[in-house]
Amino acid sequence: MxxxxxxxxxxxxxxxxxxxxxxxxxxxxxxxxxAFVAFVEILKDQSTATGFAMFRG
Structure with a gap:
């Protein structure tokens, strides 16, 4: 709640x-x-290339 x-x-x-x-x-x-902040948190645990691929879809 x-x-x-x-x-x-x-x-x-x-x-x-x-x-x-x-x-x-x-x-x-x-x-x-x-949503942007949550995505940045995900990127902290992954490589930039992998995170960029997730962002692009």
């Missing part, structure tokens, strides 16, 4: 380039960002 914290109600996630903070942030749907 999910809690009722503000993180559970995220609709979009904004990402800003720390080396160019004056540039506008990129905004992603929260679900897409969660």
């Amino acid at each position: 999910r809690g009722s914290g503000s993180a559970d109600r995220l609709i979009r996630v904004a990402i800003r380039d720390s080396k160019a903070p004056a540039v506008a942030a990129l905004s992603f749907p929260a679900g897409a960002f969660v």
Whole structure:
């Protein structure tokens, strides 16, 4: 069961380039960002080539 914290109600996630903070942030749907983070976690245990092949389908 999910809690009722503000993180559970995220609709979009904004990402800003720390080396160019004056540039506008990129905004992603929260679900897409969660999927991206999960994919990165998978890549931590696999080679980059294998992970890239999984990403490409």
